[in-house]
Structures are given as C-alpha cells and as structure tokens.
Amino acid sequence: MAYAAAAAYLENLAHLERGGAPAIAAAHFDLRRVEALLTRLGDPHRRPFVIHIAGTKGKGSTAAMIASALQAGGYRVGLYTSPHLHTVRERFQVNSALISQEAFAELATELRPHVEAINAEAAYGRLTTFEAWTALAFQHFFQERADVAVLETGLGGRLDATNVAPAKVCVITSISLDHTQVLGDTLAAIAAEKAGIIKRDSTVVTAPQAPEAIAVIEEAARQRGAARLIRAGDDVLWDRDSADLEGQTYTVQGRLDIYRPRLPLLGRHQGENLAVAVAALESAGEAGLRLPKDALVTGIGAVRWPGRLEVLRRRPLVVVDGAHNPYSIETLVAALADLPHERAHLVFGVSPDKDIPSMIAGLNGAFASVTVTAAQGPRAATPEELVARFAEAGIAATAASTVEQALRRALAQAAPDDLVCVTGSLFLVAEARAWLLGIREA
Numbered sequence: 001m002a003y004a005a006a007a008a009y010l011e012n013l014a015h016l017e018r019g020g021a022p023a024i025a026a027a028h029f030d031l032r033r034v035e036a037l038l039t040r041l042g043d044p045h046r047r048p049f050v051i052h053i054a055g056t057k058g059k060g061s062t063a064a065m066i067a068s069a070l071q072a073g074g075y076r077v078g079l080y081t082s083p084h085l086h087t088v089r090e091r092f093q094v095n096s097a098l099i100s101q102e103a104f105a106e107l108a109t110e111l112r113p114h115v116e117a118i119n120a121e122a123a124y125g126r127l128t129t130f131e132a133w134t135a136l137a138f139q140h141f142f143q144e145r146a147d148v149a150v151l152e153t154g155l156g157g158r159l160d161a162t163n164v165a166p167a168k169v170c171v172i173t174s175i176s177l178d179h180t181q182v183l184g185d186t187l188a189a190i191a192a193e194k195a196g197i198i199k200r201d202s203t204v205v206t207a208p209q210a211p212e213a214i215a216v217i218e219e220a221a222r223q224r225g226a227a228r229l230i231r232a233g234d235d236v237l238w239d240r241d242s243a244d245l246e247g248q249t250y251t252v253q254g255r256l257d258i259y260r261p262r263l264p265l266l267g268r269h270q271g272e273n274l275a276v277a278v279a280a281l282e283s284a285g286e287a288g289l290r291l292p293k294d295a296l297v298t299g300i301g302a303v304r305w306p307g308r309l310e311v312l313r314r315r316p317l318v319v320v321d322g323a324h325n326p327y328s329i330e331t332l333v334a335a336l337a338d339l340p341h342e343r344a345h346l347v348f349g350v351s352p353d354k355d356i357p358s359m360i361a362g363l364n365g366a367f368a369s370v371t372v373t374a375a376q377g378p379r380a381a382t383p384e385e386l387v388a389r390f391a392e393a394g395i396a397a398t399a400a401s402t403v404e405q406a407l408r409r410a411l412a413q414a415a416p417d418d419l420v421c422v423t424g425s426l427f428l429v430a431e432a433r434a435w436l437l438g439i440r441e442a
Helices: 003-011 021-026 031-040 059-072 101-121 129-143 187-197 211-223 269-286 293-301 326-337 356-363 383-392 403-413 426-437
Strands: 049-054 077-080 092-094 148-152 169-172 203-206 228-231 237-244 247-253 310-313 317-321 344-349 369-372 419-424
Touching: 003 101, 003 129, 031 101, 031 129, 049 059, 049 187, 049 269, 059 077, 059 148, 059 169, 059 269, 059 293, 077 129, 092 129, 101 129, 129 148, 169 187, 169 269, 187 211, 203 211, 203 269, 211 228, 228 269, 237 269, 247 269, 269 293, 269 326, 310 426, 317 326, 317 426, 326 356, 326 419, 344 383, 344 403, 344 426, 356 383, 369 383, 369 403, 403 419, 403 426, 419 426
Parallel strands: 049 148, 049 169, 077 148, 169 203, 203 228, 317 419, 344 369, 344 419
Antiparallel strands: 077 092, 237 247, 310 317
C-alpha cells in the first residue's frame, strides 16, 4: 500500500476517537485483540524499556519531557502519543523524528493480513484503529532499535491498548473529570481506570491528586505489587524561579539530586509535570536506565510540545491551547494571567459531548471579546449552539463559520498589545496552527 492508502486503511477500522463518547462507550474493550496482533508480530512491545503514562491532564507534555531527556542522555527513544495535530505520523516518533510516510506504509502493509485474520475470527471482537496504531508503534520502535518506549495512554489506562506493555515505570499525571461517559463520573472511578496501568514490581510516580484519587492509586499500587509509590509534591518538590515568553526556569528537588532546568513550555502547571517527569527519570535510572544530571537538564531544555499554551505570534500575542475540560480551562485562564497583554480575545470551539457550561463558566470575565467556531469534522458543536450556550451565561459571543474566519475576526479586534487565545478542542487548535503557520502536512 502507498502511504495514503495505508493511512486510510487503518483509519477505517473501528475509530473510537472519531466517533466520540457514544461510540467509545459502546465499544467492547478487550486487550486480547491487540495482544494477539502483537504475538503475530513477534511481541515487539516486550523489547524496549517501557515508561507508561496515564492521567487526565499533562500526560503528553510529561511524556515529551521524559523522552527529550532520555534522548539527550544518548538513548534511542520511541515516543507514542495521542491525539495528533496535523498528521497521524506525529504519534510515532523515534528520537524526535516522525515516522516517514514510507515506513508507515510498509508497517501498515505488514500489519494488514494479521489485522484481517484477527477480525475475520473476531474471537475477542474486531481490532480498532487505535489498537492497530499501537501495534504499529511497537513494531516501528523495534525496527528502529529503540532502547526505550515512552507511551501515553489514549483513554483511561486499564483497558487502553498501550497497557499490554510491561512497563517498569508507571506514571499517573493529574486526574480530573473528563470522558465521564466512559471512565466514570467520580474522581475515584477515573483514578481506578488510570491506576490500571500499574504493574507488579514497577515504580509508580503520581502527580498531586485529590484525596479520593490518591487513595485509589495507593490501594492499586499495593494490590498490584508495585515496588514503590513516589508522589510529586511530597517526595519531589519544585519551585519556579523565573518566567518569560520563552519559557520558565525551575528548581526541582528530586529524591536523588537537585536540578535547575530551563523549560521552554509556558504555564505554572508545567512545573508539576516537570516534577513528575524528573521523578520518573530518577526511577528509570534506578531500574537501570542511567541518565546523567546534565543530560536531564539539557533534554528538558530542548522539549517541544506543540498546541499546548503555545505562542504563535507576538503582536498581538497569539496563544493556542487544547484545553478541553473545565479543569484545563481553569489552568489556562490562570496561565494567561501570567502573560503580558492588555485585553484578551477568545476563539473557542469544542465537541458537544464536553461539559460546555462549566467550561464557559471558567472563561467568564477573562476576555473582552468571544468568537466561537467549529473545527472541520463531525465532532464539533455548531457555532450557533455555542453562541446560545454563552448567552445562557450572560456572555455575548459572535459566530464564525470557519476557524480562519474566527481568527481573522479576533485579530482584527486585537490591538498590538492584546492577546488572542484559541482554545477548546485540539482539532480547533490544529486548524488554527495550520492557518497561522502555513502547515499543509498529512
């Protein structure tokens, strides 16, 4: 298969991300499907040292920090993340390089007969797009001789396809309410799904959590026979020393040393993610993945994580951030208050299955103007629906039919010292980045 055909073939399997919460909730998750596929490939997921990351917020940036630091230490590092912004190839990286179109096509072609055999038998249901992508990632890392695989869960943890990997370090970032139709409507229920990644004899690293969430994580670590539980905020401490539009400088008091990295990501919330990453890296070192202190600091300083509180223009200041639940909206608004600007203007769009009223409540009072729009695709609330939702909260919003139109309107309203923030769905952020930066990659 050529690249376009290969990408379409995998996309046309059961695609739960595209279907939204109702499709996900209706799916029959069963890890035996992806295990059967990996067995046919020779179990590539058992080859590298695995660091596995679950959580509601911060897992992607934490994964990126860990991978960047290990790469700076001389390791070949596979990084598997989701979702992607502009091309599916972003999900599969080795030492910061996206999988090539040729390699993707070759691997998909290799997978296809195995996928079709498993789906024809359907002993445990039919393979999903994400499950096939996960197998492709492991095979890519194996073929590229990756020493380490840093894996971000797609959804939850317990039944996520990535959970077949024998992780030695299991990381749980901040937990909040999201995907409640699938994972449960309490922090304890969601924490139980996230804690499903914990493996026997692994080291568990957790961000600071609400009492009901940490209680579940502690019990899961005990029941599953984890070797150790490390808590950022207790065992690892951090303090922000300085910040500007280029990044932030932190002092992190780890269990083994003190680190002072320059982090090129914005927002105070990244300090927590940094502490979690440092705890995970120290734990990996204790498990045999040695990393010099200077490599950790250098690698953190080189990390990139597009679409998350990312500055794309300066006058006016244009920031994009994929804040798609009430907690992340609260974090975003706090982070924007730290950035230099006069008035702030909002471009907002989100999928209809999100807690839109709570998100709007978190945005209230922070913006001089609000423009709502919809990213392309089936999973977007209409601009008219969003105008009505903002009106219910007493906020006047203007509808734009496309992301480009919304950006042009917001930029026209903004003075040079103002700020334009694009947030909500990552699909919206992707379209905004593509238009602002002229990206046309597939």
